[in-house]
Amino acid sequence: MIYAIGDLHLDYTKNKAMDIFGENWINHEEKIFSKWKELIKDGDLVLLPGDISWALKLEEAYYDLKRVDQLPGYKIITKGNHDFWWQGPKKLKSLGLETITFIQNNSFIYNNVGIGGTRGWISKDWEGFNEQDEKIFARELNRLNMSLSSIDSSVEIKIAMLHYPPFNTDFSPNEFVELMAEHKVDICIYGHLHAEGHRYVVEKEIYGIKFHCVSCDYINFEPKIILWLCKLNMKK
Numbered sequence: 001m002i003y004a005i006g007d008l009h010l011d012y013t014k015n016k017a018m019d020i021f022g023e024n025w026i027n028h029e030e031k032i033f034s035k036w037k038e039l040i041k042d043g044d045l046v047l048l049p050g051d052i053s054w055a056l057k058l059e060e061a062y063y064d065l066k067r068v069d070q071l072p073g074y075k076i077i078t079k080g081n082h083d084f085w086w087q088g089p090k091k092l093k094s095l096g097l098e099t100i101t102f103i104q105n106n107s108f109i110y111n112n113v114g115i116g117g118t119r120g121w122i123s124k125d126w127e128g129f130n131e132q133d134e135k136i137f138a139r140e141l142n143r144l145n146m147s148l149s150s151i152d153s154s155v156e157i158k159i160a161m162l163h164y165p166p167f168n169t170d171f172s173p174n175e176f177v178e179l180m181a182e183h184k185v186d187i188c189i190y191g192h193l194h195a196e197g198h199r200y201v202v203e204k205e206i207y208g209i210k211f212h213c214v215s216c217d218y219i220n221f222e223p224k225i226i227l228w229l230c231k232l233n234m235k236k
Helices: 028-039 058-069 089-093 131-149 175-182 195-200
Strands: 002-004 045-049 074-078 100-102 107-110 113-118 157-162 187-190 209-213 224-227
Touching (some): 045 187, 058 074, 074 113, 074 157, 113 131, 131 175, 157 224, 175 209, 187 224
Parallel strands (some): 002 045, 074 100, 157 187, 187 209
Antiparallel strands (some): 002 224
16 A cells, blocks of 8 residues: 655654644654554555654754654655755665665656655745745756656556645645646645645645645644555565
């Protein structure tokens, strides 16, 4: 099976309190790990669309990433806006994590399902969107295009992972959705939205793409089933 859960916001130092987003965030790590171990088996795949660790440096994030690595299942991680520890593919691979693949301009094939993704960015109609945001938006759009273009055309299903929701503030789809439609993506997961931000959640089918918000507090800190599969056949 393929599960998804975003915005783990792990902190091995225990110095970053998340309950500023609500009392439901108290002991959120324990909630996530408990449900994860209850639901997920070693043959399952778990998609993690960003904001994994509060660490600022890669060597510090390693402690949180190692905890994820030791959980059941194989994991695919894309970058979030708070993942300041994120480095290039070579440095990420050098961590020696056994059950994690990082997506950055590349893709992953699991049981004839192609998975690509990128961080994304705030929508162009967001208050304060400026010239620098325009550059980042275009760069992220290009990264998503490279990632999805790298997926073998023989796959039966395509999944796109984004951190930012690919919608404008009026809930209309933005350029990221248009690009996914061009690549014939079937499922898109995203996170980023917490607490009052849940009012911007869009979960429906658009252009043939099924959208799921998987911010951990939105799904009650329980990994969500995205796709049912009966066989395991992974290749990088």
